[in-house]
Amino acid sequence: MKILHTSDWHLGHTLYDYDRTEEQTSMLHQMVAIVHEHKPDVFLLSGDVYHTYQPSAAVQTLFTNALVEIHDANPSMTIIITAGNHDSSSKHDIFQTPWKALKVHTIGNIKEADEMIIEIPGKGFVVAVPYVNERSMPEGFYQQLLDMAAERNTEGLPVVLMAHTTVRGCDFIGHDNASDKTVGGIDAYDISELGTGYDYAALGHIHHEQFVTGGHHKVRYCGSPIPISFDENYPHSVSLVDIASHGEQPDVKKIEIRNTRPLVTLPTEGTTSFEEAKDLLQNYPDDIGAYIRLNVHVKDFLPTDAQAEAELLTENKMCRFCYINIMREKEKNDKSKSMSVQEFKMENPIEIAGRYAEDNDIDFDEDLQQLFREALEMVREDERQ
Numbered sequence: 001m002k003i004l005h006t007s008d009w010h011l012g013h014t015l016y017d018y019d020r021t022e023e024q025t026s027m028l029h030q031m032v033a034i035v036h037e038h039k040p041d042v043f044l045l046s047g048d049v050y051h052t053y054q055p056s057a058a059v060q061t062l063f064t065n066a067l068v069e070i071h072d073a074n075p076s077m078t079i080i081i082t083a084g085n086h087d088s089s090s091k092h093d094i095f096q097t098p099w100k101a102l103k104v105h106t107i108g109n110i111k112e113a114d115e116m117i118i119e120i121p122g123k124g125f126v127v128a129v130p131y132v133n134e135r136s137m138p139e140g141f142y143q144q145l146l147d148m149a150a151e152r153n154t155e156g157l158p159v160v161l162m163a164h165t166t167v168r169g170c171d172f173i174g175h176d177n178a179s180d181k182t183v184g185g186i187d188a189y190d191i192s193e194l195g196t197g198y199d200y201a202a203l204g205h206i207h208h209e210q211f212v213t214g215g216h217h218k219v220r221y222c223g224s225p226i227p228i229s230f231d232e233n234y235p236h237s238v239s240l241v242d243i244a245s246h247g248e249q250p251d252v253k254k255i256e257i258r259n260t261r262p263l264v265t266l267p268t269e270g271t272t273s274f275e276e277a278k279d280l281l282q283n284y285p286d287d288i289g290a291y292i293r294l295n296v297h298v299k300d301f302l303p304t305d306a307q308a309e310a311e312l313l314t315e316n317k318m319c320r321f322c323y324i325n326i327m328r329e330k331e332k333n334d335k336s337k338s339m340s341v342q343e344f345k346m347e348n349p350i351e352i353a354g355r356y357a358e359d360n361d362i363d364f365d366e367d368l369q370q371l372f373r374e375a376l377e378m379v380r381e382d383e384r385q
């Protein structure tokens with residue numbers, strides 16, 4: 001069975017309010033070309049199709065058109081798409097019936113086992129599990145599904161498991177402020193909780209491509225195809241996986257996806273003073289349409305007009321200035337972090353809420369975070385209209 005494994009498209013993601021449709025469109029074109037060239041038997045998208053619960057009509061159109069093109073590039077291919085923590089699980093399933101006409105399976109919520117175990121006749125089985133809040137996940141759930149797949153697998157065909165979750169021991173490069181415990185509010189699973197009996201685990205959620213330690217080279221994050229944050233400072237790709245038969249080691253190849261607008265940090269390593277950072281920005285080539293952030297160290301605060309000053313320097317350049325990442329020297333010893341208005345504006349709302357909760361001894365658990373994200377989406381939706 002030949003598999004194209006991808007995840008974390010985050011369609012509709014904007015970077016510091018810059019629209020990324022052009023980059024996302026280019027990524028999707030590359031995806032279509034890869035399918036056309038390699039003709040996989042199955043195309044797996046392991047969660048986080050969209051960046052928000054309420055993607056705009058334009059973003060949904062972008063996705064649905066691309067999906068039809070991906071199908072057309074290899075009409076005999078089965079396509080399986082699970083929902084990630086960024087997706088609305090119920091909206092994910094709205095078009096599940098018509099999509100089946102194009103061999104597309106959408107798995108938004110946990111369903112009957114029959115619908116989550118997808119047989120690709122003569123090729124293999126895919127056990128497709130969407131993102132599920134850890135506490136709603138019955139113990140041994142993956143194993144139960146894998147056991148049922150094993151029962152049906154009388155021909156010894158490859159078995160693939162899809163999941164959107166954090167597996168303990170994976171590396172978090174690219175996820176700001178991530179800890180061993182949580183990324184995006186999901187508790188980490190021990191690798192053993194994925195069960196046994198699969199030949200390859202096609203994971204989503206962590207944006208850095210990798211084989212998970214302890215997974216015997218068959219538990220893999222394919223990573224995001226284009227970077228979502230400045231810290232995803234590495235090549236992005238999709239994974240092409242070939243499994244000869246059940247019990248065989250998968251053969252995995254990466255196919256790089258080029259981003260039309262690179263995310264660039266100045267200086268490329270470490271930090272510098274604001275004055276030097278301005279020089280770097282001034283000297284940045286006029287004709288590169290990159291996104292730029294500055295890593296700047298300061299003793300106290302930056303001048304209040306620092307952001308505007310930096311923006312002005314890029315006025316006649318193709319690059320898009322995003323923000324100044326401030327590292328304050330005295331912060332190391334100072335527990336109570338004070339923030340400038342500028343820094344505050346750049347913070348992710350959920351992190352601010354998390355900090356507030358911490359200061360006030362509120363347990364900001366997964367349910368509360370989920371509620372917060374939904375409320376945030378509603379506010380953003382209102383803003384758009």
Ligand SMILES: [Mn+2]
Nearest residue numbers: 008048205206
């Ligand atoms: Mn993601």
